[in-house]
Amino acid sequence: MDATGSINTEALDSIENEDEVIDDSEERELVTDSCSTKVLDTTEEPRDRYCIVYILFYLFGVTSLVPWNFLITANDYWMYKFRDVTPNNLTMVVRKTQFQAEFTSYLNVATAIPNLIFLVLNSLYGHLVSTKSRLQGSLIVVTICFLITTAMVQVNTDEWQNGFFIVTIVSVVIMTAASAVFIGGLVGIASRFSKEYMAAVVSGQSLGGIIAAVAQIISLAFKISPLHSALIYFIIADLMVITSLISYVMLYRIDFFTYHILRGCGGIASNRHRTVSMTAIIKKIWVYAFSIFAVFGISMAVYPAVTVLVESHPITSGTDWNNIFFVPVVNYLIFNCGDYSGRLVAGFLLRPNNQWIIAGASVLRIIGVPMLMLCNAQPRKHLPVVFLWDWEYIIIMIVFAFTNGYLTNIVMVNSTRVVELHEREKASSLIATMLSVGLVAGAAVGMLLVRLL
Structure with missing residues (x-):
């Protein structure tokens, strides 16, 4: 009995040691040279x-x-x-090809x-x-x-x-x-x-x-x-x-x-x-996956399809601010600065932690869609202009961009903390995929919203 037990133990130890050697060699091969x-x-x-x-x-x-x-x-x-580039285009009218x-x-x-x-x-x-x-x-x-x-x-x-x-x-x-x-x-x-x-x-x-x-x-x-x-x-x-x-x-x-x-x-x-089960990961992070989809789907529904059409207040007509700088400054620079600020702040706070509150906040951002559509986007046929002044549009844009960045950072970080260590890479890839799905869906919706202006 003792001899058999000793043999079995040695066999088990041999198998365990063999597994450890295999793992170690694979790790060393990954970084060799x-x-x-x-x-x-x-x-x-x-x-x-x-x-x-x-x-x-x-x-x-x-x-x-x-x-x-x-x-x-x-x-x-x-x-x-x-x-x-046709040489016979002598008219003063600039037409887009x-x-x-x-x-x-x-x-x-x-x-x-x-x-x-x-x-x-x-x-x-x-x-x-x-x-x-x-x-x-x-x-x-x-x-x-x-x-x-x-x-x-x-x-x-x-x-x-x-x-x-x-x-x-x-x-x-x-x-x-x-x-x-x-x-x-x-x-x-x-x-x-x-x-x-x-x-x-x-x-x-x-x-x-x-x-x-x-x-x-x-x-x-x-x-x-x-x-x-x-x-x-x-x-x-x-x-x-x-x-x-x-x-x-x-x-x-x-x-x-x-x-x-x-x-x-x-x-x-x-x-x-260790084996990574895709089904198990989805069960753990599906709320976060939905949240990141909602964040970028809502953002892309109006940015940049609708926001690029917003013009400065008519009082600035003819100025460089209206003709040259308004769209680059507000639509691109201010939006990206707001988005960046949100990601920075979230990196320090990481609140809230509850996944359902995060999902709720992500969906709540949909309020920004009609508000941006009611800004001075031109041309328009159906909706009235409610927020005509530049400062109103800029405030709406900053809040919209800040929440986009804040929630993005929270989702990206927290989604990797609810899975096992060996599942993190796969979970992160799934979140990135759902972000991309949100971009595509939002862009498609944006084409329809432009027609509703």
Whole structure:
């Protein structure tokens, strides 16, 4: 009996030791030749010296939305590229070509659909490819596409606008797909750290919009030509993406980052190999998933489809504020600043914690939809203008944007705290997917709301 028991015990120990060796080898293979593996052999948590990892997470957040922010901001550039170049157009009337009138709609489709599809694919099959490969690969693809976009600025495309349109849309589709993979992997990584790091990623995404808006306003103030302003935009975007790519590679040499990636906030490495049930995760986070869907569905229903049509008070007619700066300042800069402020404040407070209160607050934001529609959006046929003054519109916009950012940060952080450690990456990907679904649904509703004005 004792001998048999001893043999069984030794056998069990042998199996356990074998499992540990397998897990350890997989972890070491993940970081081989790129970082120190001493964090695998210690229970002491390294420190984020000089907040380097935190700062880089901010940069990654900014980079994750670089394609959208910088492409949509360069509107004057696209209008120039697709202008009427026929030599017999001698009239003083400036008419939009078909490409000029429809390009923004095509751009929205080319970003919204691939973003949703690849976020879903990342949620379902992302685990089949290592996180490191996904993020590095996606950044490389975005870099190549943006370099091509930048090079096209200096190419005369007047004689082949159809070809330029096709090249641009294909590039945007590829770039957006890669960005979606990057976002899905990024939020998964951030979920393994403390809540401040997820907040850094979310806040960084909003900061990118501010950078693009400021660049646009500066170019307008100095009356820079569309080609030169676009070149500046795209070079800045190139530098940001390349810097993020280099920084991500270097992250694996930082013990603090490696510790959390391999250990998961101090947990055991074997957690990474436990089975993840999608059904179980959905049951835990479906309220948060609905909340993020509601937040972005409501926001996109009026922003920017309706808000871009809002004009300054008629008393400012003929001024630079009305003709040049009103839409860039209020619709882009103030909205992004309000959104960014909300994400910053939420990063410190993280209140409320109750998921049902968060869901209720997310739905309550729908009040902002009719209020923005009753601002001075032109042209309109059906609804009256109730909020005619600029200050009324700006206040409504600030509150709408602040709540968007505040609730986004709360949902992104709290949704990863109601699941097990090994489920966090998958949960984060699901939340990012529902955010994208909200964007697509909101954009579709926005097209209908414009017709109701």
